[in-house]
Structures are given as structure tokens and as C-alpha cells.
Amino acid sequence: MADSAPGDGQGEGSLVVRICYELFGSPLNLALLAICGFLIYKIIASRRPTGPTIAKEPELPPLKKQDFTLEQLREYDGKGSDGRVLIAVNGKVFDVTRGKRFYGPGGPYGLFAGHDASRALATFSLGEDALKSEYDDLSDLNSLQMESVREWEMQFQEKYVYVGKLLKPGEQPTEYSDTEDEEKTDTEKKAE
Secondary structure, three states: OOOOOOOOOOHHHHHHHHHHHHHHOOHHHHHHHHHHHHHHHHHHHHHOOOOOOOOOOOOOOOOOOOOEOHHHHHOOEOOOOOOOEEEEEOOEEEEOHHHHHHHOOOOOOHHHOOOEOHHHHHHOOOOHHHOOOOOOOOOOOOHHHHHHHHHHHHHHHHHOEEEEEEOOOOOOOOOOOHHHHHHHHHHHHHHO
16 A cells, blocks of 8 residues: 555645645756745845934924025024024925935035025036125016026925025015914824
8 A cells, every 4th residue: 555545644744745746856946946935034124123213303393484685594504503494485485404415515506505505506506606695686687587487486386494584685584473384394293
């Protein structure tokens, strides 16, 4: 009796032997098993944290809504004690501190920090000559450049917090109420 019956206790053992033979008996199957094992290893390894974790910078409290002169705006170049970064685009001032590695000191757009970046964005210029030391009304820009400024303004509105407007010389700042800021904060929280 060389063949055993399925119910005599050796059927389970021979089934395991047959599966092992099928899996390991062919070079093609061995190659496929090796690939599957490698892929499983990569999936598991990618879920483990690697290297030292970078400490996240603490978030600053929201800036009270206010209007800024160019001189006041320059104080928010990311080099101050709190590291806050503000940029003006098309007469609106945005808190871009979240994007500090782009707009802060040493970032690729760090020269915009604390400035009106409208002309530089409109003309696609990263030179300091595009940043004016006086209020820039942008009246000499053509329609294509003005459209570019408006597109940049929309992008900043979508991504960063609007904190006020850039004041023209002699213009009086708007008095913003505390309840207006609270309503905006509640609206932002609901949107998240």
C-alpha cells in the first residue's frame, strides 16, 4: 500500500509536502517567492520611522488683523524674535510664516519677506531691484503683468492668512473689531 487514503492521517502531511515541493521545486517559483518576500520587506520597512525626527516649530498665535505701512511690514522679515514673515501682494498683506522655508531668511523667496512682492511676482523677477523702498502703485505694469499679480494674490489668499492691507502714503488704517477676527477664526476652524 504505497498510496495512503485521504482519511488515514498521512493525507495532511503529504499535502504539505506537495505544496512545499510545488513552491520550492521550480526555479521560477523560487524567483517569484524571492520577489514577493522582497516586496513584503519593502512595505514593512517603509512604515518604520527612519532617522531622527525633526522637531516641528511651534505655531505662532494668529496675528491681530491690522493695516501696515511699508515700514511696519519690514519688521516682519522672519528675522525678528518671533520669526513671523509677512508679504504684501496687490495691496493685501499675508502671514506666510507657515511657508517660512520658502519665504523666510535663506529661503528661495526670502527677499520678499517683509516687502511688497507685487512687482517682483508680476515681472517674474527675483532681484532686489524689483522691490521698491516706497509705495508702489503698479500703474506702469501692463495688463498681462497685472493679471499675473491678481493670480498670485488669489494663490496667497487660498494658502495663507490675510492679515490686513498695505497702506498708501497718507492713508489711515482701518479699525478692525475683535469680533471680526473671532468670526474669521471660527469660520476657518469649520472649514478644516
